[in-house]
Each structure stands twice: as structure tokens, then as C-alpha cells.
Amino acid sequence: MTEMRRPLGPIIRRPHVLRARLLFAAQLVFTLLLAAFLIVPAGLSMLAGVTENYFIGVRSGLTLRWLAQVWELYADTILRSFVIAIATLVVTIVIGLPAAYALHRRGDRVARLVEEIITLPLAIPGLAIALALLLSYGNFSDFRRSWLFILVGHVIFTLPFMVRSIMAVLAAVNINLLDEGAASLGASPWQRFRDVIVPNVKPGLLAGSLMVVTLSLGEFNLTWMLHTPLTKTLPVGLADSYASMRLEVASAYTLVFFIMIIPLLVAMQFMAGRGGLTGGRR
């Protein structure tokens, strides 16, 4: 013990360092295992989509054949999904922006109640919303058969995300004050909306837009109830391919889905980072 005391620092500290390193290594391994557990299925699924024959395995060779087949079979579905997503976006902006502004301006009990009602679809299963829509409007057969029917469902489902992300920005930039400032300089309500409110709400608008598009593209619950064989969307087609195609085609479809949705998610992440910055300034 007495000899150990002389070269004081390193020798006494070493067990601590060792323990810390071991702990770190253990945590790293655990984290990696957990991440692998979650990521491997997705990776395998995508790999299956470019494998010649999944039952033989990767050694049967890689191919883009299944992807081509998916495109051939489902191009119109994929396209329709984008049309619906963009249409949903347009409608949620047209309704959501003025609604968020009005709710923010009022800010009273009525406004909070309306906000709650708008948010309600988040808590109700998509199936229930779809059933309600079918009960109410299912008899208008032209409407029922068109993609507009799905659009209505998507708008109900995504509107709260748009309204809420805009309202968050409205609260952060003190829009009422900016509005009064512009009014004092002679700007009419429309000029204020165009020159001051919309530009300052842009971060929330962009974040909300990406969210709406991503949710609309990925929405399955509601859409599955509302679709007809002629109005399938991306995820509904995915279910369809899982049910009726060979495994490689279904997996290739997953790959297509990833390719479509991941850039949107990355953009959303990027916007969230920037939104955090703009939210902090006054």
C-alpha cells in the first residue's frame, strides 16, 4: 500500500479509467445491438427487394427486375399518392394558415375549444374517421369513387399538424405586435398578411408542409377504409403487394416507399433544426 502511494495520480486513478472505459464499451455494444435489432429488418427487407430469389439468398444474385415490376404495376398508385399529398398540402395551407392566425388572434376560450376540436382526429383511430366519412358521404357514389374522398380523410387527419406548427411560430414571433407595427405604417389587413405575417410564419409553414406531405404519403389506416380498387395509394398498394405478390416484389415496393419518403423525413429534420433557431430569436 505504501509503495502504491508514491506515483500517486496514475496508479490510483487507473481502476477508475478502466471501469469507465468498460462501461462505455458495454453501453456502446448495447446501443449498437439495439439499433441493429431495429434497423436490420428494414435493411433485410430492402435487400430482399433487389435479390434474384430470396429463398436462395443473396448468392442467387442482385437484380433491379422487381423494382421495374413494381413500377410497372404500381406507377399510377405512386403517382396518385403524390397527387393526393400535394392536394392535401394545398388544402391544409388554405384552411390551416388563416385558421391558425384567427385562433392565435382570438386566443380566448372559444379559440382553445376550436383548437381542441381540430386536434381531435389525432386521438381518434383513422378507421373510426373513415367509417364516419363512409356513413355520411358513402352514398354520393361519384364522390365516393373519386380520389377526392381520400383527400377529405387526409385533410382531416393532417390539418392539426399544419395548424399547430403555424400556431407555434405565431406565438414565438409575437405576430400581434408585428401586425400592429405594420398597421401603424398604413398597411391594410391584406398587405399585413402578405408582407409581414406570411413571411414570418414561413418556418412553421414549411415544417407543417413537410409533415403533412409525409403523413399523407404514409397514411394507411384511413386510406385503406376509404380506397376503391381504382384509388389505391402508396401504402395501400404496399399492403396489396404483400398480400398478393411474391415476397421480392413486395420487398421492392418497400424499397420504393423508402426512396420516396426518406428525403422528406430528412428535409423535415433539417427544417426542425432551423425552426429551433428561428423560434429562439425575437
Add this chain to the structure above:
Amino acid sequence: MTAHGVAIHLENCGKTFANGARALEPTTIDIARGETVVFLGPSGCGKTTMLRIIAGLETPDAGGRVRFGDEDVTDTPIERRNVGMVFQSYALFPNMNVAENIGYGLKIRGIGAAERAQRVAELVTLTGIEGLETRSIDQLSGGQRQRVALARAVAIRPRVLLLDEPLTALDALLRERLRSELNSLLRALGITSVYVTHDQAEAMTLGDRIVVMRKGAIAQIGSPRDIYFAPANRYVAEFVGAANVVEAECRDGALILPGGSLPVAHATPGRAVAMVRPESWSIVPATAATLTGRVETVIFVGDRLRVTIAGAADRPLLVDAPNGLAVAPGQTVGLTVPPGAVRLLAGEAA
């Protein structure tokens, strides 16, 4: 300089908010063309509500009228009143740079880019923010933002300039400097201005007239000198500057105090409330005065001594003495005051 803008007439302008709270009692006041009027009072006294009624951001309760000159603007929204407004937190547009902020009101009025640029350049010089034209609002200091807000409000050549605590968000040193800059700017512009503040030094410096407000009503209107030397009541006396307010019996032309008597001009016998400013007192030997007291504390504040004297009145008296005077705590001294400097306050015993 010549007077610009319009006169403002408020008639019975009161404000009751939706929740029933009375922010402003029905108030009538006339502000002359080219005059700078300062509304002074603590928060919640109704001064900002008054400003917002003049601006058109609030409508007065039924029966209230707002007139700019001969024009009744009660029902005219702010965007058509042609007022310039400087907000406490400036309300600068983060999506525009400095020059765009200053030029926005001109752009709205359809003024062409060339003329606009010229006017913006003029104001940038006037407010001393040269070189900042292309900066974004985020990159400005508090003082710079304040100048941009002022330039933006003045750019449109408003009929009335409204300033809502424009210096409150700044630190003390900067506030003092901008106060005098603002003063010369307002004089140079000669525009009808309404200025709201809770800072009496600002009010004294800037106001042609000061309107002291209390609980939604006007406590006194007058020039800075009137307000300071002849406060209408105890509230004004105590809110503006430091004041010694004493309550005492008045007899034979003098106030009868615990430490002796204090001669008063125009005294009527009976219970009275009187005010003496700290700088009005003179400390003299105890034998040379009818009022005496014991020095309690002496604080050296540089240009003067702030002395408290106990035993003279029912409350310790605050006295400003020359910084070379030899006084020490415990000493008994006499107090004299010029007869005109004792101000009797109307019926406010409490």
C-alpha cells in the same frame, strides 16, 4: 422649428375591457399642434390605453370621440390615421432588413423606389444608423433597434408621433443618451407627439406638458415645472421626484411639527398636508431655526449629501445638502426653507 402634424382632441374617452376591467375613466384632453405631451404613471394607470386609443389600436367606450384637427377619426382604423408609432419592443419586421423596415410605410403608400431610397437615407442619417442599412434586425443592438423603429415611424411623415415607452428596454446609460437625442429630434421635427413612460426623468426632459396618470384617470396636467414645484396632490408629489410629505396642524401661519414650527405662505388654520422637496431645505445651526431635528444618516452621493433627519416631523425628513457641509449622525441641526418652497396639498390627508 415650425409646428407639424395636427392637434389631438380626446373627448370622454374611456375604456372598459371585455372582462369588465376599467382601464381608463372617461377622459377629455386637448393636445396642441406640434406639442409633445408625456403621459406619466406607473404600470396599469391607463397611459398605454390612452395612447392606443389615439393610435386607433383600441376603440374608446361608447360616447368617446377622437379628433385629429377637425377630422373625427374615432372609427378610422390605425392604418388610415397616418400616425407614426414606436412600440416598446419596437415591432421591427424580422423578415426585412433595416432599410426595408424604414421604407415599408413608404412602399405601402406607393412611393417609388428612388424617392423611397432617398427618404430612407435621410432618416438613416437623422437617426445616426449609417452603415446598418442592409443589416438584418437580428444583428442590431437594442439602441440600434430603437433608432430603426423611430426612423420607420417618422419616415411616413405622420400627422402624430406616438411613442410607447420607447426607451424602457434599454440599459440606463444608453437610455440617458437616447433621451437627449430623442429630445432634440422631437424638437427638430416639431411634430405633435404623445409619449408614454413610467420614467419621470424622461417625462421631465421630453414633455412640453406632462399628464400624470393614476388608476385610469388624470391626476394632473402641467408643464414639467408645474408638476415638480406645484403638484396638485400628494400622489403627484410623491410620484414625481423625491418629496417630504408631512401632515400637521397649521396655526398662525406656520405648521406645528414635533421638532418646532415651519412658516408657510398662504396658510389657513386647520389640518394640512404639506410637501417640501429635499433640495429646498437648508441645514443651519440649531439656534438659527424654528425647526430642529437630529441627523440620522448622512450618505455621500458625489454631487451632494443625502441626509435624513429624525425628530423634526412625524416621519424622517429627506434633505439634500451641499457635499462640503460638515454634518455627522447624532448632531442636532436646524432646518430652514424659503417660504414659497412649502407646498400645501389639497385635501389629501391620508
